[in-house]
Amino acid sequence: MILARHAESLLWAGRYLERAENTSRCLNYAANSITHLRTGEATAEGEMLVRTLGLQDELEAVGPLESQPQLIAFLLSDTDNPGSVVSAVVAVRENLRTVRDRIPIELWEEANGLFLRFPFLGHANAAAGGLHEVLLMVRRACLAISGILNEGMRRDEGHAFAVLGRMLERSIFTVGLLEASHTGSRGVMDATRMLRLTSSLQAYHRQHGNAPDFDSVVRYLLHAVDLPRSVLTCLDRAEECLTGLATTAVALDRPRRKAALLRARLELGEIEEAMVAAPVPTLQDFLTQFLELASDVHTGIVPPLAMATVRSQYIRPGAAPTGGAR
Amino acid sequence: MGEPSRQQASGLLDRYQPGGAFDEAFDADGAVRGPYRRIVERFRELDIDEVKRLENLVADEFRRQGITFTVYSEEEGTERIWPMDLFPRIIAAAEWDELSRGLSQRVAALNCFLADLYNGGGQAIADGVVPRWLVVSSQGFERNAMGIRVPHSAHCNIAGIDVVRAADGRYRVLEDNLRSPSGISYVIENRAAMAKACSWLFYDHPVEPTEQYGRMLRSTLESMAPDGRDSPHIVVLTPGIFNSAYFEHAFLARSMGVELVEGRDLVVDDHTVYSRTIEGLVKVDVIYRRIDDNFLDPVAFRPDSTLGVPGLLSALRAGTLTVCNALGNGVVDDKGVYPYVPELIRYYLDEEPIIDNVPTYMMWDPDQRADALARLGELVAKPVGESGGYGVLIGPHATEQELDEARATIEADPRNWIVQELVQLSTVPSLAGDRLEPRHLDLRPFVLTGERTQVFPGGLTRVAMRRGSLIVNSSQGGGSKDTWILAPEAS
DSSP: OOBHHHHHHHHHHHHHHHHHHHHHHHHHHHHHHGGGSOHHHHHHHHHHHHHHTTOHHHHHHHOOOOOHHHHHHHHHTOTTOTTSHHHHHHHHHHHHHTTTTTSOHHHHHHHHHHHHHOTTTTOSSOOSTTHHHHHHHHHHHHHHHHHHHHHHSOSSHHHHHHHHHHHHHHHHHHHHHHHHHTTSOOSHHHHHHHHHHTTOHHHHHHHHOSSOOHHHHHHHHHHOTTOTTSHHHHHHHHHHHHHHHHTTOGGGHHHHHHHHHHHHHHHTTHHHHHHHHOHHHHHHHHHHHHHHHHHHHHHHHSOOOOOTTTGGGOOOTTOOOSSOOO | OOOOBTTTOOGGGTTOOOOSSOBSSBOTTSBBOGGGHHHHHHHHTOOHHHHHHHHHHHHHHHHHHTOEEEETTSTTOEEEEOOEEEEEEEEOHHHHHHHHHHHHHHHHHHHHHHHHHHHSOOHHHHTTSSOHHHHHTOTTOOGGGTTOOOGGGOOOSEEEEEEEEOTTSOEEEEEEEOSOOOOHHHHHHHHHHHHHHOGGGGTTOOBOOOTTHHHHHHHHHHTTSGGGOSSOOEEEEOOOTTSTTHHHHHHHHHHHTOEEEOGGGEEEETTEEEEEETTEEEEOOEEEEOSOHHHHOTTTSOTTOSSSOTTHHHHHHHTSOEEESOTTTHHHHSTTTGGGHHHHHHHHHOSOOSSEEOOEEETTSHHHHHHHHHTGGGEEEEETTOOTTTTOEEGGGSOHHHHHHHHHHHHHOGGGEEEEEOOOOOEEEEEETTEEEEEEEEEEOEEEESSSEEEOSSOEEEEOOSTTOOOOOGGGTOEEEEEEEBOGGGO
16 A cells, blocks of 8 residues: 555656666767767757657757757756756655655665765756766666665565656657657667667677667667567566556556557557558657556546545534544 | 773863863763763773764765754755764663653653643643633643543653753753654664764663664554554654655654655545545544644644645544644643643642752743843743744843843733743763863653653753853754663663
């Protein structure tokens, strides 16, 4: 039994933890790869990353990307950008803070420690120097938090919600990456970028050789059953979480069925088949399905409750209650 | 071999001068008191660099764990790291035994008074022990609490009684806190931090453990279930993460293994309180609330409260729920009622108080008022409804203008003021710069009452960090110390 508010906090903690890790990886890529590109290409790469992270609207509020430092500041330390690393780190801490009575102490300490170590917190502009160290620190802390989540937390509903949050966010990121990558040239560079941004390069090389082919990488990121970041793996784990939760929380049965349906469409090749004719619209539709799944989970956590009769139940001093207590 | 005197000491304790107050560690001749003999030896072996290193270790530990408190007077409510001084406060077993008997006695009498007032027809008032007008004019008196049944007549389940040791070496009660006394989590975290940073200090001190508080509290709350039902559903009700004591609320819920809820997590239906879970509504039996009466139920109390639960009072009246501490305990937190507590002990328990009050003058009594205001410069004036040291005027530290203003304020509203003799709080060695100096301190022990009464061994020792200051509240720059109750064989 878990409070609806706690379930929501843990779900969001999981989502923001994944977001912090994803954005850090994107930033690392931006810092290492974009520097070798010409100005026009660098801008296009930066825009692709923003599209992958689903931050087009947030970027529009800031203005067009004109330099690599601007991109780094936007993704690292812009507190107005909910997708920046700083925003994600703050959100992880705040969400875990509201449930610190039910999570392992070490989990809270690691999240709080990351928050306290963040040197750019509260500053509008990130200094370019030390970026690598900061990103390394974030990724290591995210891994430590994941480790505690997996090894130190009781397998209760809270754990299921945190894992569910991560899987939802990870699926959304990977499908968003595939969709954004299809707008490019679909060459070796795009294939390699997709693998780098999902930490899958080494795994792919071992399985398919070191000359990544775009379509093969897309299939790999969608279907690989042994890859933690493939969409199928994420859906499997999300469905597993929802199946356990829905046994007692009936309102979560709807998202469970939706996750099962998405998995079936993927496993039976329906997505791939549709992508042959219209890859971008298919992936956009697939992404929409994931966003709807996330929305259904939130709706399932907080079912609407009738409150209208409360005031009429007020018992005056000395008066007997009008109805027997249950 | 005799105890080493302070004149023989070197390093941190070099030039330690206790001053006029009772010093916990050194007697008037400079000899180390028994319970402190070994700890003083240990600190004499340390140099300032080592102590600073240990202090940083403790501060880092608190920072990492987010053990903080909030100071509201500062901009946007600043979160501060909990301050702890490494030199512990030590209480011998025999001394603690008497102190805990005195605390149990006081809380028992106060519980009798609250039960009498809200459920027993007010016999003490009828018998003239406490004036009716004083009770009903108290801001803490709650008419809505009348007639609400309280299991075991235990209105105060968690009490924090502030005690001080005066210059004569005797403990006195300074203040009763029977609403939502805070600080216990810091007691336990202070011990944990000390054990991590200076475990070697404990080797030759058999100190009573502190980690059992969660079990004690849970068993107390379980015994408060309505109709004595088994395995009650207990929750801790917090105002939320922005409350200054949120860390403590989360700590208590975790240490008891119960949910930490906010008002929005609860709902009342058919005079029963439920928590909103993902499985639907789950009935709640006992709420350990850390929200003041006024905010508990917007239907019955402040309508603008967003912290409470609409309809909660109806569940209390229907007897489906117990709220701990009970409604209306604020009447005995009123410092206007404090002077009557010794008489309440005699009235209800037919015993003499084991721990005295600080001599107190009631400003609504014209004779006492005239005497007290004439020598206000030697005394302490306190508003009856404040806590945390706010609004207190310490006569010897006040200017003539401040004294005149206080006299006028008291004359205009005597019901809301008491004046007390100035107690030179006892001192204990505390780190100041590069050495240990005497600093004043108090003690807040915690008394738990349900089916039975238990005194938690230890308490929150708060210490003034400035020389000569008597203000120990953390919100006003005070610090804290680990409190060691020595097991009987060691005393």
